[in-house]
Amino acid sequence: MSRMTPFSSPLLLGFDTMEKTLERLAKSGDSYPPYNIERVRCGDGQGDKLRITLAVAGFAEENLEVTTEENQLMVRGRQTEEGDREYLHRGIAARQFQRTFVLADGMLVRGCELKNGLLSIDLERPEPQRLVRKINISVKD
Known part of the structure; x- marks a missing residue:
């Protein structure tokens, strides 16, 4: 018995890579670091x-890296252990992370800011141009 998925419809052509991406994202259950995604209202249309x-x-600018590769936004954080400290209790670990966000076609990263322990990444999707193209039909008898 074959598995039916939302993308297996014959009307949805070329969406197989999106389906694989969604499956990969569903399997990644790491919740560190916590994040918010918000819509920013500008009113400019x-x-x-x-x-x-x-x-x-706990991460400084030099410990963070924000990159885009194809349609993915990747945020990486690396902290190094300071060997000369003696802890009586260690509740804050020097931790590394990699958080990946899949971007829709046309999404642009406009800027990135680190302030008060919060890393904000601004994204924009410009309004796409509506293109209508007439396809000529060739007749062969």
Whole structure:
């Protein structure tokens, strides 16, 4: 018996990579660092503006890396252990993370800011141009 998925419809052509991406995202259950995604209202009618805010307390700018690769936004954090400290209690671990967000086609990263332990990444999706193209039909008898 074959598995039916929402993308197995014959009307949805070329969405197989999106289905694989969704399956991969569903399997990644890591919740560190916590984050918010919000819609930023600008009122200029220039398209959607989003802001991703990650709680990265304890990470300095040089410990963070934000990159885009194809349609993925990756945020990495690396902290190094300071060997000369003697802890009586250790509740805050020097931890590494990698958080990946899948971006829709046309999404642009507009900027990134680290303030008070929060890393904010501003995204924008400009309003797409509506293209209508007539396809000529060739007749062969």
